[in-house]
Amino acid sequence: MTKKSQNNQSASLILDEHDFLTKLIVGIGEVAEITGIPQRQLRYWQEKGLIKTVDSPEITTRRFNYLEIKKILLIKELLDEGFTLEAAANKVEKRMELINSAFKKFKNRQDKV
Amino acid sequence: MTKKSQNNQSASLILDEHDFLTKLIVGIGEVAEITGIPQRQLRYWQEKGLIKTVDSPEITTRRFNYLEIKKILLIKELLDEGFTLEAAANKVEKRMELINSAFKKFKNRQDKV
DNA sequence: CTTTAATTGTAATTAAACTACAAATCATGT
DNA sequence: ACATGATTTGTAGTTTAATTACAATTAAAG
Numbered sequence A, B: 001m002t003k004k005s006q007n008n009q010s011a012s013l014i015l016d017e018h019d020f021l022t023k024l025i026v027g028i029g030e031v032a033e034i035t036g037i038p039q040r041q042l043r044y045w046q047e048k049g050l051i052k053t054v055d056s057p058e059i060t061t062r063r064f065n066y067l068e069i070k071k072i073l074l075i076k077e078l079l080d081e082g083f084t085l086e087a088a089a090n091k092v093e094k095r096m097e098l099i100n101s102a103f104k105k106f107k108n109r110q111d112k113v
Numbered sequence C: 001c002t003t004t005a006a007t008t009g010t011a012a013t014t015a016a017a018c019t020a021c022a023a024a025t026c027a028t029g030t
Numbered sequence D: 001a002c003a004t005g006a007t008t009t010g011t012a013g014t015t016t017a018a019t020t021a022c023a024a025t026t027a028a029a030g
Helices: A017-023 A028-035 A039-047 A066-081 A085-112 B017-023 B028-035 B039-047 B066-081 B085-112
Strands: A025-027 A063-065 B025-027 B063-065
Touching: A017 B017, A017 B066, A025 A028, A025 B028, A028 A039, A028 A063, A028 A066, A028 B025, A039 A066, A063 A066, A066 A085, A066 B017, B025 B028, B028 B039, B028 B063, B028 B066, B039 B066, B063 B066, B066 B085
Parallel strands: none
Antiparallel strands: A025 A063, B025 B063
């Protein structure tokens, strides 16, 4: 074993894809690139409260997690289908809640096995 | 349909987790947070050619993709096990190549179905 | 054509990342 | 112990990215 042993929970630091995504938060530039939505527009949506950024004292710039990026992509699709921004955001919010609660049930069931 | 229809490949902009990860590239700050390895150290590893950053003319700062982040985590583990930096990096490189070629075979097989 | 929604532009500022040094620490051999 | 190369860490000064706080367009609906 070498020196300080930095941050050793060793055994498995190795993240699977899902773990990785739950840990990940990315900046607005990256989100703009991934989604094709301009930074300016993302800021506007966030100012209006339609999407939310990670809230943490150390972080001073806008950061988004995976769920939020999915939301953004869904909103974009709905906009293209003709929904208003608000309607799109609401619809996505509801869809997300459904998926979320279904996932929690599943998770819960798994944990008992 | 509304206005400009921004960047419409519609149908499925919806990314699954794997798609998302292949598109994603993240900055050094985020990588440092995820991996627990200081930015300074990541820069050093990159300078020595042990890890590589995304290479694109528009990008001026260090960006890493998912594979590279996995590499970083593996290197970290091996360092804690007592390997030299270079030995760790080599070992990881080989491991990655194996996984990669196995994956390609699998992918190839799937595509034919 | 007026009003509200939504997007876009931009100057000035703050935060994050970069480079290019140098110093400190660690591992190994003599 | 000392020297040596490997690795990590520190930092001043600079560049790039993101933010705010305005304002101006453009689009959709009555």
